[in-house]
Amino acid sequence: MAPLLLIRDSLGGVLDTAVSHALVRAVARGDFPPCFRLHRTDRVVAFGRADTLAPGYPKAVRSASAAGYQPVQRLAGGRAAVFHEGTLAFSWAVPTPDPRRDIQGRFEFVSASLVAALRRLGLDARVGEVPGEYCPGRYSINLYGKYKVVGVGQRLVRGAAHVGGVIVVEGADELRRVLDPVYRHLDLHWDPRVAGELCEADPGLTVDTVAEVVHTQLSARFEVESASIPPEIVEEARELVPFHRPLG
Numbered sequence: 001m002a003p004l005l006l007i008r009d010s011l012g013g014v015l016d017t018a019v020s021h022a023l024v025r026a027v028a029r030g031d032f033p034p035c036f037r038l039h040r041t042d043r044v045v046a047f048g049r050a051d052t053l054a055p056g057y058p059k060a061v062r063s064a065s066a067a068g069y070q071p072v073q074r075l076a077g078g079r080a081a082v083f084h085e086g087t088l089a090f091s092w093a094v095p096t097p098d099p100r101r102d103i104q105g106r107f108e109f110v111s112a113s114l115v116a117a118l119r120r121l122g123l124d125a126r127v128g129e130v131p132g133e134y135c136p137g138r139y140s141i142n143l144y145g146k147y148k149v150v151g152v153g154q155r156l157v158r159g160a161a162h163v164g165g166v167i168v169v170e171g172a173d174e175l176r177r178v179l180d181p182v183y184r185h186l187d188l189h190w191d192p193r194v195a196g197e198l199c200e201a202d203p204g205l206t207v208d209t210v211a212e213v214v215h216t217q218l219s220a221r222f223e224v225e226s227a228s229i230p231p232e233i234v235e236e237a238r239e240l241v242p243f244h245r246p247l248g
């Protein structure tokens with residue numbers, strides 16, 4: 001099996017996003033092996049590049065701040081998404097000489113792996129967009145074909161790819177509270193009723209439980225080794241922080 005470093009550290013806020021950016025750059029240079037981050041986050045609203053083009057973007061950023069969430073510019077593509085204590089952030093950095101060659105394959109691998117992990121918990125998880133979902137995507141994961149519970153995005157750099165997103169374990173009501181005014185300012189139409197959480201299907205689930213089952217699923221495919229964020233990656237991430245601060 002191929003080796004894979006599993007990193008569970010979280011540094012919080014915009015620095016967490018910058019760490020993922022630094023990791024994919026290091027992987028692209030060959031300075032760091034393929035790695036998968038899986039961690040809790042602070043309260044964050046992650047905006048996509050397309051969001052910055054909306055006339056209401058500055059108001060959306062201020063709305064996120066007013067709700068008690070730190071606005072950040074996300075690394076992967078997509079539209080605004082919410083992270084909080086009840087969510088699990090994930091990101092996979094993998095080297096590739098031609099990042100555009102297998103975009104779909106990487107999406108399929110990550111989504112299929114997460115679906116398999118959630119099914120280990122007895123959940124009816126499926127890949128596919130639910131009509132009206134926030135940050136819509138072909139490789140979103142839902143429960144019962146009705147409620148979005150995982151968002152997946154991808155970012156390409158020269159020599160590597162980053163596939164990342166969020167698993168909503170609990171706190172869908174909080175997600176709706178924060179995201180509804182943000183989407184109004186961005187003039188994005190969505191149906192808050194389809195924003196779901198894993199705990200709707202199994203109230204006993206925790207973020208840690210879900211993290212462990214994802215770890216188990218990855219171990220079926222890779223030789224997983226746990227690791228911490230190296231100091232040199234943190235140093236590079238601090239230099240990248242300005243790229244992930246919102247413009248509004």
